[in-house]
Amino acid sequence: MDIYNNHKRLFGVAIILFIVLTMFAAILPALNSQNNNAPLPGSHALNADEVAGKGIFIREGCIACHTQQVRNVDMDKMWGTRPSIAADYARNIRTDIWRNTANLMGSERTGPDLMNIGNRQPSQDWHLLHLYNPRSVVEQSIMPAYSWLFEVKDYPYPGDIVLHVPDQFRKGVTGQIVATREALQLVAYLKSFKQYKLPDGKPTPIFLYGKTLSKAEPAGTTSKLNTELDGAALYAANCQSCHQENGEGLKGAFPPLKGSSIVLDKDPKVQLTVIMKGYNGRASEGYGIMPAVGTNNNLKPEEILAIINHERSSWGNNSRKITLTEIKELFNQIKSGPIAK
Known part of the structure; x- marks a missing residue:
C-alpha cells in the first residue's frame, strides 16, 4: 500500500x-x-480564600501525604460517613486553562484522609495549632511544622488571630504568635472538606469487606456500645485531639476535662448540650469555641453515652454513671436548643 x-x-x-x-x-x-454527576444539594463552590488555600495546599506538598477520597472499604469508615462518589467532586473546576488541579485525591495516605475533615474537625483553633506544631495536639504526629505560616508580634492588631500555643511548644518565642493570611486561607480550604447527604432516593454506597458479626451479635446491636472500652475508643476518635488522652487539654488552647465542673455535675444536661451544640463559655479566657462534635459527627445517643461515662470515670473523675434512658430523654430536647455558654 x-x-x-x-x-x-x-x-x-x-x-x-x-x-x-x-x-x-x-x-x-x-x-x-x-x-x-451534578453537585450534591448543600455543597458549594470554593470561595476566594478557599481557592487560595488550595494553592497553598499544593505548594506546601500536602498532597504527598494526604488523600481526599474515602474508599469503599471497611477501614475507611473512620474518615467519612460513606464512600466517596463522583458527585463529591462535581464543583471542582480547573484552576485555569493551563492547569488542571481540580481533584487532589492523592495516591498515598501517610497522614489521615481529609475528605470529611471539615465535619470531623471544624475548629479553626485546632487546625491553626496543628499547622504551627502538629505535636502540640497529636503527640505521635510525624507531620512537619509549618511555623513559617505564622508571625510573631509584640502588639497584634485588633483583627489578628492570635494563636494560644502551650509553653512547651513555643521554643523560646516571647511575643504573640499570629496566623498569617496564608495560614487562614489554608485552614479555610481544609474546613471546606465535607461529605454531604445524598438526595432522597439515591442509594448510599456501602463500605465493603466489613467484619462479619457473630450469631450472638446481630446487625444493629448496641449492647456493647456503652462499655468502658468503647467509651475510650469513641473519646479517642471524637474528643482526644483537643482534650488529649489524659483529659488535661492544652493550657491556653483547649480546656481540661479532668476535674471539670461540667463533667462532674450529677445532671448530664450541660455536658450533653456541650457535646451536641458546642461551647463558647470560656472564650474570654483565651480558649477557642468548641464545635458541635456530636451533631457534626452524627453521634447516636448510645455513642454519646459511652463518651460521657468515659469522661465521668477517667483521670480521677468520679461522677455518677448516666443511663441510656436519661440520655434519650434529653437528646431530642438538646438537638433543638441553643449553643452552650
Whole structure:
C-alpha cells in the first residue's frame, strides 16, 4: 500500500485516528460523566480564600501525604460517613486553562484522609495549632511544622488571630504568635472538606469487606456500645485531639476535662448540650469555641453515652454513671436548643 511509502499520509492517518480515539475514549465520556454527576444539594463552590488555600495546599506538598477520597472499604469508615462518589467532586473546576488541579485525591495516605475533615474537625483553633506544631495536639504526629505560616508580634492588631500555643511548644518565642493570611486561607480550604447527604432516593454506597458479626451479635446491636472500652475508643476518635488522652487539654488552647465542673455535675444536661451544640463559655479566657462534635459527627445517643461515662470515670473523675434512658430523654430536647455558654 502506498500509505506505507508516504510518511505524510501515514502520519496524517495516525493523527486522525488518535483524535477520533481521544474523542470516544476520553472527551465524550468526561462530558457525559460531568452531566450525570451534578453537585450534591448543600455543597458549594470554593470561595476566594478557599481557592487560595488550595494553592497553598499544593505548594506546601500536602498532597504527598494526604488523600481526599474515602474508599469503599471497611477501614475507611473512620474518615467519612460513606464512600466517596463522583458527585463529591462535581464543583471542582480547573484552576485555569493551563492547569488542571481540580481533584487532589492523592495516591498515598501517610497522614489521615481529609475528605470529611471539615465535619470531623471544624475548629479553626485546632487546625491553626496543628499547622504551627502538629505535636502540640497529636503527640505521635510525624507531620512537619509549618511555623513559617505564622508571625510573631509584640502588639497584634485588633483583627489578628492570635494563636494560644502551650509553653512547651513555643521554643523560646516571647511575643504573640499570629496566623498569617496564608495560614487562614489554608485552614479555610481544609474546613471546606465535607461529605454531604445524598438526595432522597439515591442509594448510599456501602463500605465493603466489613467484619462479619457473630450469631450472638446481630446487625444493629448496641449492647456493647456503652462499655468502658468503647467509651475510650469513641473519646479517642471524637474528643482526644483537643482534650488529649489524659483529659488535661492544652493550657491556653483547649480546656481540661479532668476535674471539670461540667463533667462532674450529677445532671448530664450541660455536658450533653456541650457535646451536641458546642461551647463558647470560656472564650474570654483565651480558649477557642468548641464545635458541635456530636451533631457534626452524627453521634447516636448510645455513642454519646459511652463518651460521657468515659469522661465521668477517667483521670480521677468520679461522677455518677448516666443511663441510656436519661440520655434519650434529653437528646431530642438538646438537638433543638441553643449553643452552650
